[in-house]
Amino acid sequence: MKNRKITLSESEIPENWYNIVADMPNKPLPPLHPGTLQPLGAADLAPLFPMELIKQEVSTERWISIPDEVRNIYSIWRPTPMFRAYGLEKALDTPAKIYYKYEGVSPAGSHKPNTAVPQAYYNKMEGVKKIATETGAGQWGSALSFACNIFKIECEVFMVRISYEQKPYRKVMMNTWGAKVFPSPSAETEVGKRILEKFPNTPGSLGIAISEAIERAASDENTKYALGSVLNHVLLHQTIIGQEALKQLEKEGNMPDIVIAPFGGGSNFAGLAFPFLRLNLAEGKHIRCIAAEPTACPKLTRGVFRYDFGDTAGMTPLLPMYTLGHNFVPAPIHAGGLRYHGAGAVVSQLMKDKLIEAQAFNNMEVFEAGITFARAEGIIPAPEANHGIACVIKEAKKCKEEGVSKTILFNLCGHGNFDMQAYQDYFAGKISNFELSSKEIQDSLSELTTPEIG
Numbered sequence: 222m223k224n225r226k227i228t229l230s231e232s233e234i235p236e237n238w239y240n241i242v243a244d245m246p247n248k249p250l251p252p253l254h255p256g257t258l259q260p261l262g263a264a265d266l267a268p269l270f271p272m273e274l275i276k277q278e279v280s281t282e283r284w285i286s287i288p289d290e291v292r293n294i295y296s297i298w299r300p301t302p303m304f305r306a307y308g309l310e311k312a313l314d315t316p317a318k319i320y321y322k323y324e325g326v327s328p329a330g331s332h333k334p335n336t337a338v339p340q341a342y343y344n345k346m347e348g349v350k351k352i353a354t355e356t357g358a359g360q361w362g363s364a365l366s367f368a369c370n371i372f373k374i375e376c377e378v379f380m381v382r383i384s385y386e387q388k389p390y391r392k393v394m395m396n397t398w399g400a401k402v403f404p405s406p407s408a409e410t411e412v413g414k415r416i417l418e419k420f421p422n423t424p425g426s427l428g429i430a431i432s433e434a435i436e437r438a439a440s441d442e443n444t445k446y447a448l449g450s451v452l453n454h455v456l457l458h459q460t461i462i463g464q465e466a467l468k469q470l471e472k473e474g475n476m477p478d479i480v481i482a483p484f485g486g487g488s489n490f491a492g493l494a495f496p497f498l499r500l501n502l503a504e505g506k507h508i509r510c511i512a513a514e515p516t517a518c519p520k521l522t523r524g525v526f527r528y529d530f531g532d533t534a535g536m537t538p539l540l541p542m543y544t545l546g547h548n549f550v551p552a553p554i555h556a557g558g559l560r561y562h563g564a565g566a567v568v569s570q571l572m573k574d575k576l577i578e579a580q581a582f583n584n585m586e587v588f589e590a591g592i593t594f595a596r597a598e599g600i601i602p603a604p605e606a607n608h609g610i611a612c613v614i615k616e617a618k619k620c621k622e623e624g625v626s627k628t629i630l631f632n633l634c635g636h637g638n639f640d641m642q643a644y645q646d647y648f649a650g651k652i653s654n655f656e657l658s659s660k661e662i663q664d665s666l667s668e669l670t671t672p673e674i675g
């Protein structure tokens with residue numbers, strides 16, 4: 222029998238997170254204070270985050286040790302399995318060898334608990350009573366609810382309204398773990414009230430929900446804020462994915478030519494790709510790392526690299542990012558986790574330096590890819606993950622045309638078991654492509670008054 226599943230034992234859960242900043246030829250530019258435009262100090266972030274996470278955010282240490290208590294909780298679902306996608310290879314009749322790392326086995330069903338658990342842990346260590354956050358499709362909100370429940374921290378989640386309506390069971394999941402969930406924009410915050418007055422029918426956006434959660438944390442000294450993507454410490458925590466994947470492929474006696482992951486703010490992409498990029502940076506390997514984003518929200522392929530706010534209201538520090546503009550409200554595609562206007566600073570710098578690649582995929586192609594995968598491999602992927610799969614299929618077909626056998630590794634970052642509405646809409650012919658005109662992108666970018674990067 223051919224070996225389909227490549228597993229590791231619990232003792233092989235990595236002991237360190239990998240911080241790519243240590244190996245980057247150009248370090249990421251610093252975040253700026255929105256008022257003074259000076260580089261941000263630790264004290265500026267202290268109202269929002271516990272000190273240990275702030276230290277990780279600015280760390281240049283290559284390896285950061287994972288606390289035993291966190292590794293112990295990781296062992297509920299880690300190490301996650303890796304699969305050889307024999308079914309997909311056969312369906313595509315490709316000479317490519319396709320492997321995927323499956324993060325859908327976590328309690329919340331995605332990679333998000335990899336960072337939710339250490340974030341809740343460091344908050345607990347510093348005596349924090351409540352954490353406020355936002356969630357797009359609901360995966361981050363459920364992951365943080367799960368983690369806060371373990372450490373007995375209260376959790377409040379501002380959930381983008383369109384997802385709140387499309388994915389009611391994600392909300393119930395959060396409630397089950399004890400969290401409070403508000404549709405965003407909400408009347409719970411001043412920012413929310415202002416936006417509701419101006420746009421009563423808005424589907425909401427991650428940018429708006431972030432503004433609400435930050436307002437909540439900034440106005441109460443016992444409440445901190447947590448972010449599920451974009452920031453350096455979040456990307457850092459996710460690197461256990463790629464470290465495990467590297468060990469698993471070594472067991473197979475194989476190395477990837479191409480590493481692919483869907484891209485929202487960059488955390489699952491970074492998580493899988495950074496340990497492989499380390500081999501490019503430190504050992505002269507040439508592994509292509511490709512971020513797959515939606516054509517409806519194409520910050521890496523069509524955005525600009527400049528300073529921008531992480532939220533809509535302009536309350537966050539200014540981050541150096543590939544962005545479509547913080548006022549950009551993407552079309553309501555089902556891949557809620559990819560509807561974010563910007564990319565994290567580290568990933569943006571790597572993109573700027575051409576050390577990673579990006580490709581955009583249209584909605585129809587993405588769902589067709591997801592269904593091809595589900596029928597070939599059994600697992601029904603999250604709509605976000607389908608973007609990565611569309612990219613895998615494209616690269617695997619290229620291998621067939623060129624008659625070469627490459628090894629492709631991708632991140633199946635979550636299952637789609639709570640996304641049946643999305644699949645139902647696809648089968649009912651209600652999914653359409655969203656192509657943005659250059660004018661729409663220009664209009665959003667022309668509103669920016671934040672500093673440009675030379």
Ligand SMILES: *Cc1c(COP(=O)(O)O)cnc(C)c1O
Pocket residue numbers: 331332333360361449450451483484485486487488489490558559603605606634635636
């Ligand atoms: C949150 C999420 C994403 C997008 O966020 P990244 O930080 O880019 O990983 C993609 N897929 C799933 C399943 C998610 O939950």
